[in-house]
Amino acid sequence: MRDRVDASAGLVLRRWRAEDVPAVMAAFADPLMRSQSGEPVDSVRSAERWVAARGDQWAAGSAHSFAVVDGGGLVLGQVCVGPVDRRHGTGWVSYWTASPARGRGVAFRACRALAQWAFDDAGLFRLELGHRVNNPASCGVARAAGFAVEGRQRQKLAYDGVRFDVELHARLATDRGPMPW
Numbered sequence: 001m002r003d004r005v006d007a008s009a010g011l012v013l014r015r016w017r018a019e020d021v022p023a024v025m026a027a028f029a030d031p032l033m034r035s036q037s038g039e040p041v042d043s044v045r046s047a048e049r050w051v052a053a054r055g056d057q058w059a060a061g062s063a064h065s066f067a068v069v070d071g072g073g074l075v076l077g078q079v080c081v082g083p084v085d086r087r088h089g090t091g092w093v094s095y096w097t098a099s100p101a102r103g104r105g106v107a108f109r110a111c112r113a114l115a116q117w118a119f120d121d122a123g124l125f126r127l128e129l130g131h132r133v134n135n136p137a138s139c140g141v142a143r144a145a146g147f148a149v150e151g152r153q154r155q156k157l158a159y160d161g162v163r164f165d166v167e168l169h170a171r172l173a174t175d176r177g178p179m180p181w
Contacts, residue, residue, distance in 0.1 A: 001121040007113035013066035016054040023075035068110040076101035079114040089125035108144035119173040130166040142169040146178035
């Protein structure tokens with residue numbers, strides 16, 4: 001499987017590296033990102049563990065996380081497929097962008113490239129993703145990357161004692177891909 005994918009508009013998906021630790025720390029310092037990891041990423045040590053865990057998951061075949069970088073190597077975000085279920089050929093897609101990269105189409109282009117990689121390289125058939133219903137930007141990413149809405153999961157997530165509904169999207173290997181941008 002390729003561990004580097006050239007996406008559109010000068011974006012590259014590549015495996016996370018130890019030298020990405022400062023970019024990971026900066027991304028998770030953003031208040032919008034703090035709850036996006038199972039454990040806080042608020043120190044060099046925790047960012048090192050976060051990067052190392054991405055490598056461990058890749059090696060185990062349980063998840064495949066890519067740093068999304070620009071032509072100069074600047075980390076703009078992440079796209080990931082995992083957990084991967086080989087028996088059923090499915091995977092869960094997630095994505096985030098660092099604050100300076102938001103609103104520039106980085107996430108949907110990276111997500112679209114990840115989906116194609118998951119079908120072509122990882123041999124998956126079905127990709128799923130979900131977002132809080134109060135996050136229209138994430139919904140826009142999913143739709144632009146070719147993920148169809150399949151339904152709503154009521155009160156699935158809890159952040160700071162508040163429960164949120166999640167809108168579920170999916171894309172199949174046999175779906176017509178999204179229009180190129």
